[in-house]
Amino acid sequence: MKPLVRERKIAAKSFVNRSLLSYVNPHGSVAEQFRTIRNNIQYASKGRKIRSLLVTSPNEGEGKSTATVNLAVCTAQRGDRVLMIDANFRNPILHQIFGVQTSPGLSNVLGQQLDVREAIYNTEVESLDILPSGQRFFNTTELLDSQIMADVMEYAVSHYDMVLLDCPPVLGTPDTNALVNKCDGVILLLKSGKTQEGQAKEAKRSLLFAKANILGVILNKKSV
Ligand SMILES: Nc1ncnc2c1ncn2[C@@H]1O[C@H](COP(=O)(O)OP(=O)(O)OP(=O)(O)O)[C@@H](O)[C@H]1O
Numbered sequence: 406m407k408p409l410v411r412e413r414k415i416a417a418k419s420f421v422n423r424s425l426l427s428y429v430n431p432h433g434s435v436a437e438q439f440r441t442i443r444n445n446i447q448y449a450s451k452g453r454k455i456r457s458l459l460v461t462s463p464n465e466g467e468g469k470s471t472a473t474v475n476l477a478v479c480t481a482q483r484g485d486r487v488l489m490i491d492a493n494f495r496n497p498i499l500h501q502i503f504g505v506q507t508s509p510g511l512s513n514v515l516g517q518q519l520d521v522r523e524a525i526y527n528t529e530v531e532s533l534d535i536l537p538s539g540q541r542f543f544n545t546t547e548l549l550d551s552q553i554m555a556d557v558m559e560y561a562v563s564h565y566d567m568v569l570l571d572c573p574p575v576l577g578t579p580d581t582n583a584l585v586n587k588c589d590g591v592i593l594l595l596k597s598g599k600t601q602e603g604q605a606k607e608a609k610r611s612l613l614f615a616k617a618n619i620l621g622v623i624l625n626k627k628s629v
């Protein structure tokens with residue numbers, strides 16, 4: 406059954422955007438690589454269907470959002486119904502990529518100001534919906550660690566084939582670790598030439614401590 410979402414078909418601000426390369430050029434090498442990653446995620450899950458996935462990295466700016474959006478596009482292009490949730494209250498970006506307001510969004514839902522269905526937007530990408538971050542709250546970790554967040558995830562996985570969470574970095578904020586046990590799988594992204602080995606190991610340790618099911622690593626490399 407199609408989820409009940411606000412009827413707001415929105416256009417991405419500019420599809421000439423690196424974050425949406427898989428949409429702009431579905432036959433290009435970037436889209437091809439993300440389709441490979443999409444398939445590898447299912448292979449890595451050893452037969453268990455992955456319905457919710459969180460993408461994170463040790464530090465800021467390593468390419469988490471770019472990878473999550475492209476992965477979401479490739480998954481939607483396969484015909485799956487996909488929901489992307491912007492769980493990065495510190496540096497939210499999904500609203501910018503898809504040209505919507507930040508609010509209402511996840512923080513408003515967690516603050517019990519509205520129902521989750523009222524904060525989800527359709528996008529121009531067929532089968533891809535987004536839940537933007539909403540206004541920034543001070544007690545973000547507590548909100549993400551709450552029963553209401555667990556309820557949001559339950560709603561999401563029961564109405565979509567795949568739920569993808571765009572998260573803050575692991576190091577320096579506890580927000581991501583509050584979410585990993587609410588997802589079937591976690592992808593750790595590392596940026597070639599930027600992420601240091603010690604940071605990668607520390608991020609992995611931290612995720613495992615929070616009971617993350619780490620499915621694999623994406624090595625992101627700045628394109629030439
Ligand atoms: N493979 C790549 N090649 C070139 N540029 C890239 C690549 N991946 C990401 N970028 C660029 O790097 C910048 C940061 O990317 P992005 O916003 O995805 O990082 P992030 O890890 O989500 O950041 P934050 O921690 O702030 O959420 C953006 O300008 C993005 O376009």
Ligand SMILES: [Mg+2]
Nearest residue numbers: 469470493498
């Ligand atoms: Mg980001």
